[in-house]
Amino acid sequence: MIKVSGLEKEFKIMTHKSGMVGATKNLFSRKHTTVKAVADVNFEIQRGECVGYLGPNGAGKSTTIKMLTGILVPTRGSISVNGITPFENRKENAKQIGVVFGQRTQLWWDLPPIESFDLLGKIYKVPSSKLKKNIDNFIDILDLEKFLHTPVRKLSLGQKMRCELAAALLHDPEILYLDEPTIGLDVMAKDSIRQFLKKINEEDKVTILLTTHDLDDVESLCKRVMVIDNGKLIHDDSIASLKGRFGNYKNLELDLENDEEVHLPVGCELVRRDGKKIMVEFNTDIIKAPELITNLAGKHSLIDLSVHERPIEEVIKRIYQTEV
Amino acid sequence: MRENISIYFTLLKAYTLGQMSYRSSYLYEMLGMAILTLVNICGIYIIFETFESVGGWSFWEVVYLYGLTTIAMGIAQLLASGLNHIPEFVRTGDFDRYLIRPISPLVHILPYSFALHRVGRLIQGVIALVVSLYMRGIDPGGFELWIICSTLFSLMIVYFALFLIGATFTFWTIQSAELFNAFTYGGMEMSKYPVSIYQPWLRNIFLFIIPVGFVSYYPTVILFNKHEPLNSPEFFQYITPLVALCFLAAALKFWKFGIKHYQSTGS
Known part of the structure; x- marks a missing residue:
């Protein structure tokens, strides 16, 4: 048309x-x-x-x-x-x-x-x-x-x-x-x-x-x-x-009980940290959500957590950045 | 064409209704225009006090040219007043919306504003014209009426075309449009006197390039049975409406060309 x-x-x-x-x-x-x-x-x-x-x-x-x-x-x-x-x-x-x-x-x-x-x-x-x-x-x-x-x-x-x-x-x-x-x-x-x-x-x-x-x-x-x-x-x-263009990424949001240092496993990246609130981005090809949560729950005491799809804004921002 | 005219009047009605609230200012503006006309005619009179005649043309003959110009310019301004908004439309990018409609942008824009107060000026032009004919002792028969009307028509068409060309320049730069308007208003001043009195270079511009002089001068020569010092071919006196329409056609071509250069604005 x-x-x-x-x-x-x-x-x-x-x-x-x-x-x-x-x-x-x-x-x-x-x-x-x-x-x-x-x-x-x-x-x-x-x-x-x-x-x-x-x-x-x-x-x-x-x-x-x-x-x-x-x-x-x-x-x-x-x-x-x-x-x-x-x-x-x-x-x-x-x-x-x-x-x-x-x-x-x-x-x-x-x-x-x-x-x-x-x-x-x-x-x-x-x-x-x-x-x-x-x-x-x-x-x-x-x-x-x-x-x-x-x-x-x-x-x-x-x-x-x-x-x-x-x-x-x-x-x-x-x-x-x-x-x-x-x-x-x-x-x-x-x-x-x-x-x-x-x-x-x-x-x-x-x-x-x-x-x-x-x-x-x-x-x-x-x-x-x-x-x-x-x-x-x-x-x-x-x-x-x-x-999907940049791997399959998801976001994990964490509420920690204590304000302590966090050690992330391979395939994860800290996006931002605001005191006890933490946002982690992870590649689902490398590490699955349950695996990551078990890993973190073993090391820290967590109050709350949630997993999100990576917002499309992020995806597009990535595309622009790689093009530049 | 008939559909376009019907859309023109529908839009005109819609726009004019929205403008009615400004009516009191019309009165003052009309008064101002009346004074201006009087001052202009006094100006012509003062010239004749000193020189008795201008290039062999008497006072009332020049007042006739003044009346012609005022009426033709008045009607042209009335019809073209929507064009005054084009610089603003182009600058803001609002011109976009006239390009996505299935009618000509001109039909859309011309009725946009209708400067009703200009009617006052028209009336003054008519008075100047009628009085000058009477004082000059012209008894308008069919032939004279035909000459007067066709001159008015031609002159109006040429002025309208000039406004259109001026508006088209805004697709490039606003400054170039303003520069061109100097010709439009310059042309108006020129056609208030017989063009034969001007320097050849100036005369030729307004006879053959911007034919304001052409369409007002030649028919008036026949009307008053004047001696024609330029020795122009006689048929010039009869082709003025044709010259005016050709000029309009050229202006429309230029307008269409200009639209293709419209650059819009970022959003």
Whole structure:
């Protein structure tokens, strides 16, 4: 459904000289440095997939999404979305996609959501019976009724995001691009948005590409994760394989009775220590959890312990570090 | 096209309703505009006090050009006022949202703000135009009306195109856009007088590169039956709407080219 090959985007950045003299020089001589925001990115996304797109700030996530949506023109490479090249046929492409930018509203600031929906229906030429059906449906599942007639600028972040989602889906797009959809939201709001996305992905078969900093988003929604760093794709596979990529690690949290020195067996590493609280990371290929616990319980008196999967944050941090 | 116009008016209605609360300031602004018009016409009068005629054109003939320019500029500004927001959209990256919609970004942005107070200026232009025609003793028949209307239309199109070109420059730098606006407003000042009075290099810029002078000067020569000192080909007098539309087409091409250079902002 989405096919991207050899995709690159370079930005020319003007080098500014500072001060009055510098500013005058800037007027006459423009020096550019070229920055590669996206470098040779290749991937394919099938209909109905929900793919997480991760990477640190400035890695090229948003730039990729902006090229997919037709906002930016790639420097090199090709994009095909359902057979359409977005930057050449922007308007055609717009009809089949929905876009939500977490930090940028698609709604009209001074208008209540319901009027924004009507305007969007006109812009997307959604037949009025269908528009009404879709709006009613979203009011129902996103629970928009209470603030449907309040100007958007007066809504809370969570309310606004629910409206954004409805707005992006009014014209029944086949693909939904989400750029940081849960940014700044509280746990409850995040959860309701995830449930909604899961529903439209599973029931309505909307293909989703999602960038986020919140790995819970990815873990609860996506089976596949792409990781980009410095403009290059460094991982494109399942979440499980992302976790497995650096051996099978788990974390053991310990509460000691006494503040004493701890001797760890082979395959373990002390991650942090806060007085009697200790966090140990261990490789399950070398030492299994019961073995490790028996070992430690024999040497120290323990008050409490718990074993966790290594959080995906850690995994990704590792990937970034090894790439550097 | 019809769909675009319908979307334009739907958006216009939505935006304008949101602006109604600022109505009291409209009144003051209109008053300010009225005083400005008066000062401008006094300025023209003072020139004629000293020189009697400018390049063979009488006071009322120049007031006619002034009226033409004011009306055309007024309508163009009214239609193009949404373009004023483009530098801000480009700087903040909000322009993104106009590129992910299935309609032209222009249809989307033009109705964004509608500077209703500019209507006051338009009215003053109309008064200047009507009075000047009366004082000059022109009795507008079909032919005269056609010339006046087609000149207004052409001049308005050229100004609109100039605003569009200026807005397009912001896809590169804001400064270049401001530099270009010097031509737009410079052109407005130029077309208030017959272009034949200017130095050839300056005249040629506003006749053939930025055709503000072209579309206002030649038809007015016929209207007042003036001697034409430049010895331009006679058909120039009849092709002004065509020249204006070509200029607009070029501006639209440039706009589309500019959009491809839009760089957005980091998130």
